[in-house]
């Protein structure tokens with residue numbers, strides 16, 4: 001926490017069984033450590049996904065384990081339209097619910113339409129769709145997880161960012177009583193969580209000073225869809241995805257997201273992101289019908305993809321995993337830079353990450369040495385300036 005590496009995942013509350021998460025002045029969720037006992041702190045430090053993430057083996061490509069990759073989308077036009085990308089994640093979870101393979105879906109929803117994003121439980125198609133589409137803001141994923149899982153013996157599909165999936169894997173290891181309850185893990189690709197302050201800045205730039213925001217939508221209702229705010233008087237103002245993510249939201253990421261070694265969910269059964277069309281090496285955000293790029297990483301992931309396709313829930317076409325380098329160039333660059341940035345944090349803070357092969361020399365060698373050293377030194381400087389009060 002002192003180094004600005006907390007992801008605000010909420011596992012601190014799950015361990016202590018108290019609501020310890022607070023919004024920091026710079027708009028990130030962090031635990032209030034006052035009153036956390038040394039025993040609780042030890043238990044937290046053993047499962048915190050910010051420092052514990054082991055997924056890839058030396059033989060895995062930049063993208064982690066991949067049994068099969070597809071370009072895919074929800075066959076149901078409403079799901080495809082309302083979702084972030086092609087609606088694949090929602091369609092797969094609806095498939096799991098409607099075929100009785102799970103009783104409920106655990107995923108992030110906004111409880112106030114604005115900045116209160118937390119873990120929700122969906123048991124029907126409509127409930128799944130009420131939580132679809134990305135929320136580019138902090139989300140307390142785990143604070144109520146024990147309360148939710150203790151309240152029934154339901155079997156779940158868990159959807160989350162790659163670090164949420166890592167957090168869940170760590171949680172299950174530490175609390176064996178919950179093992180086996182989550183039958184499927186679906187990851188969304190992730191380039192980082194912007195601060196809540198960045199959402200408010202984007203709202204400010206919409207320039208409707210007399211209005212009180214009633215609901216924020218970050219994207220969806222098209223691909224990529226607009227950043228759109230509905231005000232309490234009914235007025236709706238919007239900004240393009242390129243402007244909202246590129247000029248405001250994506251510029252406010254925390255340090256841990258800047259060094260993230262896994263933006264594509266290597267620990268999930270299936271992970272899914274945007275299958276962007278690219279022009280001159282850059283994603284083309286022209287509005288069109290959404291398409292996901294998805295990777296089946298486990299046998300059960302492979303099975304669900306094939307069953308959901310055979311039973312008409314999704315449309316899927318086989319794709320080459322390596323083509324992701326052109327489709328998601330910024331994720332590819334992040335992968336290459338990440339081990340050098342991790343080294344920078346280690347040098348500046350002394351923190352030893354439990355990242356296994358992600359921080360190995362063989363991964364560092366994939367990036368040119370001079371560029372790697374620059375990334376490393378840049379991260380050292382960033383860590384030092386964080387100690388001076390800047391995140």
Ligand SMILES: Cc1cc2nc3c(=O)[nH]c(=O)nc-3n(C[C@H](O)[C@H](O)[C@H](O)COP(=O)(O)OP(=O)(O)OC[C@H]3O[C@@H](n4cnc5c(N)ncnc54)[C@H](O)[C@@H]3O)c2cc1C
Pocket residue numbers: 082083084085086087088089090091107108109117131132133134135136137138139159160161164188189190191192193194263272273274275290292328331
């Ligand atoms: C912070 C963030 C960064 C992202 N960065 C990338 C990226 O770099 N590249 C890329 O291809 N895609 C990125 N995405 C994901 C992308 O926007 C889509 O969610 C993904 O392609 C799945 O699309 P879909 O249409 O199948 O999902 P949908 O059917 O719309 O389902 C999306 C699911 O994501 C969950 N969700 C929404 N917000 C959050 C959140 N803050 N935390 C955890 N779960 C959440 C919802 O509960 C829902 O179940 C990002 C998403 C987020 C939230």
Ligand code: SF4
Pocket residue numbers: 001005006007008009010011012030031044047048049050
């Ligand atoms: S467990 Fe989650 S909330 Fe707690 S310190 Fe780690 S990242 Fe932050």
Ligand code: SF4
Pocket residue numbers: 007161162163164190191192193256257258260261262263
């Ligand atoms: S970039 Fe990585 S660390 Fe940051 S929210 Fe996404 S998956 Fe988690």
